[in-house]
Every structure is written in C-alpha cells, then in structure tokens.
Amino acid sequence: MVVGTGYVGLVQGACLSALGHTVACVDIDEQKVASLKNGVVPFFEPGLDILIQDGMKQNTLAFYTSQQQAVDALGTVDVTFVAVQTPRNEDGSCNLGAIKAVVTELGTVLEEGLCVIKSTIPPGTKEDIHTWMNNPRIRLASNPEFLREGNSVEDFMHPDRIVLGTETKEDANLLCEVYEKLEAPVHIVSVETAQLAKYAANTMLASRLALINEIAIIADIVQADIKDVEQILGEDPRIGSRFLRSGAGFGGSCFPKDVLALADMAARKGFESLLIEPIIKTNTRQSDYFVQKFGDVKGKRISVWGLAFNKDTDDTRESPAIAIVKQLVAAGAEVCVYDPQAMENAQNDLGDSVQYADSMMDAVQESDILTVLTEWPEFQQADWALVKNQVKEARVFDGKNFLPRDMMEEHGLIVEGIGLCHKEHRRPQSTCE
Numbered sequence: 001m002v003v004g005t006g007y008v009g010l011v012q013g014a015c016l017s018a019l020g021h022t023v024a025c026v027d028i029d030e031q032k033v034a035s036l037k038n039g040v041v042p043f044f045e046p047g048l049d050i051l052i053q054d055g056m057k058q059n060t061l062a063f064y065t066s067q068q069q070a071v072d073a074l075g076t077v078d079v080t081f082v083a084v085q086t087p088r089n090e091d092g093s094c095n096l097g098a099i100k101a102v103v104t105e106l107g108t109v110l111e112e113g114l115c116v117i118k119s120t121i122p123p124g125t126k127e128d129i130h131t132w133m134n135n136p137r138i139r140l141a142s143n144p145e146f147l148r149e150g151n152s153v154e155d156f157m158h159p160d161r162i163v164l165g166t167e168t169k170e171d172a173n174l175l176c177e178v179y180e181k182l183e184a185p186v187h188i189v190s191v192e193t194a195q196l197a198k199y200a201a202n203t204m205l206a207s208r209l210a211l212i213n214e215i216a217i218i219a220d221i222v223q224a225d226i227k228d229v230e231q232i233l234g235e236d237p238r239i240g241s242r243f244l245r246s247g248a249g250f251g252g253s254c255f256p257k258d259v260l261a262l263a264d265m266a267a268r269k270g271f272e273s274l275l276i277e278p279i280i281k282t283n284t285r286q287s288d289y290f291v292q293k294f295g296d297v298k299g300k301r302i303s304v305w306g307l308a309f310n311k312d313t314d315d316t317r318e319s320p321a322i323a324i325v326k327q328l329v330a331a332g333a334e335v336c337v338y339d340p341q342a343m344e345n346a347q348n349d350l351g352d353s354v355q356y357a358d359s360m361m362d363a364v365q366e367s368d369i370l371t372v373l374t375e376w377p378e379f380q381q382a383d384w385a386l387v388k389n390q391v392k393e394a395r396v397f398d399g400k401n402f403l404p405r406d407m408m409e410e411h412g413l414i415v416e417g418i419g420l421c422h423k424e425h426r427r428p429q430s431t432c433e
C-alpha cells in the first residue's frame, strides 16, 4: 500500500507496480482519486501517466480513498509506504500533522506489517510515530526518496543508491526484495541515519547552489564571467560539474523546507549551526538582487517566460519565478506570464495580478522587457529575431544564466543575468584553447 498520491507517492506506487508488485494507492482527496481511476495524472511528470495506465490494465495498480478499502482489496499488506506532505511550520520546523493522521489510521486498519516513511521527516521522530500507530505489531522503517521532479520516473528506476533505514535485519531483507529488480548500491542503516542522510543530501546540494549563486554576484562586482568560472570549477574532479548552475535562486518543495528543518532540528538539540540557516537567506537575497537589476519598472510591461521551479514540471512551490513576478508587480510593472506546464498552478499563486499568455510569443508582444525564469529548452531555442522585434527595450533578464547570449546579442538584444559580464570583459578570442 502507498498512502499519499503526490509527486513522491504516485511515482512510488506506479513504479512499484511496474516492478511487478501489486499496489494499492490511497489518498483522501476524492477528486484526485477519481481522476487517477480514469488514468489521468493530476500533475505533470514525464512518463508517469503511461506507467499508471499500464498498471491499471495489468490489475497491479488501483486507487482508493481510504486505507481500509485498500487493505480490503489487497488482502495481505506486507509493506505500507507513507508519502504525505511534511511542510514547514512558521518557525522552520517540520510539520508532522499529515504523518500523524496517516499512521494513526494505519495502526487501526493493519493487524501487523511494516510502515515505511518515504516523506522527509527528521531523526528523533521514531518514538512519536510508534506512539501514534499504537500497534506494537507494526514495525517502522525509513526509505528516503531522491527523486528530482520532472525526472522522477527515471530517478526511481535508475537510482544512484537505495537507502533503507530499518529496526531489524528481517525488515531490511523485506525491503531489499521490494527493490530487488533495481540495480543500485543498497545502504542498510538505522532509521535515524536514513533520515539524516536525506536532509544532509538536500542541504549539501542547496549549500552548493547558494555558494555558486553568491560567487555569481561577486562575478558581477569584479566583472568576471560566472559561466567560465562554473566550467573551470566543474573540471576539478573534487568539485564536479553537476549542480553548479548559478541563477536567481533555487526553489521547489524540498530544498528550502529541508534546509530549515535540519537547522531547526539541530537547534532543538542545543546545537546552533552557523552554516545551514544562511543558505536560505542567501537564496532570498539572490532573487531580490536579480529584481534590482531591472531598475525602475513602474508602468513598464514585462513579459515572463517560466514560472515552474524547474523545467519538466508544473510545480510552482517555492519557485523563485513566482517570488520575482510578485516583486515586479509590487514595483508597479504590468506583467504578462507564460509557462508550458505551470499556468494552472501559477494562477493559484498570482491570481489576477498578472496577465496570462497562451504562448511564449504571445507573452512578449508589445512588452518593454523580457525575463526568463525557468530552464525550459524551448526558451533557449526561441526565435530571437522575433523577440527583438517585440521587446521595446531589447533587454532580456536571464534568471537561470542559460540563454544563448552570443546569438541573442547578434540579434541586437542585451542579455543580463547574474555574473554574466558584458561582452568587452568576456574571454579574449585566443587560438590556444
């Protein structure tokens, strides 16, 4: 059984059924379950709809609105994965409300079994969960996910590693069987180690982004080129080239929340981290710094390409693009937005404070400035001659430092990012490379 059919739970359920298991997915959202029963995924995640339709056809995947219905349908439930939201509280701590509700119910619907927490929750919560389950015959495990939205199915099927935090050897063996068809190193560890490893991974990645983003601001100040700096850093095998792309800040449902929760957890145990909390402060400053580059935008018409926090997703949670649009609107700009997938979610975030375009070229019509805030490939491949004709000031603000600036400049556009120095300060044309 998989409880929770969000970005994590649905991928877990669909992929487990593709691996040959019989899976019942549960969600209390009746509309969502009704949509899934018709094979319609309520959000955009490449490849997921096909897996779900296949699983339903093969009768290895079904959807229910209560755990009891799922247990009745399955008969025996060997493993229950819990993948519900663990949002952050105002003070940065992790909100376990949904986990508590799910495991309390689980304790009553299951006689015995293994409850595996997929949601990201802090170490030190094991005893609470056992108390809420109130059923000594249900064991607990932690099996964190390392899925990138937009790439989740691929990440599930070809993981870098599988982390199994269990209380007993038998439970570790059971989970090894669940994942036996996947080829990846398996780490069998304690529940606490598994939980900390997940927070550590996200905090490590977020800190790397925070640092390269600050270095991009410094590149602006000294008129160096951050794209060249990124490449030079990336060729050092101790640093590596992945997750080193600077921009106007990172977002998503995981990084900001998990970084704050790790700092909060340490603080509760009496340890004040000097390094972790500033990761989020620098991230907020990064998008503020980017917006300041626009200058006075009062009365200007600004077109925005990209609202999702990442390409290949419709998710706008903690998206820097949404924060940037809100700031532009607050500064008096008239904003017209476009995203290939995230328009519906963006409407919930932005309401009628902006105009919504049907295509990228619709968005730029008659605008003064264009800004690009999500790394969708179609934005990179835009027809820059057409853009130049529409954007009156011919200025493009690249919030991801990813647009083909040489080509754009040839079309008479001025490209501004963070740490993208002006042409005259860029690399000299040498023949020795």
Ligand code: UDX
Residues within 6 Å of the ligand: 145, 146, 147, 148, 149, 150, 202, 205, 209, 242, 243, 244, 245, 246, 247, 249, 250, 251, 252, 253, 254, 255, 309, 310, 311
């Ligand atoms: C992340 C982790 O990667 C994943 O392992 C974990 O399980 C959940 O959190 P996700 O948030 O879906 O996944 O996306 P990710 O690709 O990690 O991107 C997070 C943010 O960082 C995005 O806003 C992205 O645009 C930004 N980013 C990423 C950069 O700004 N530069 C980079 O080089 C990489």
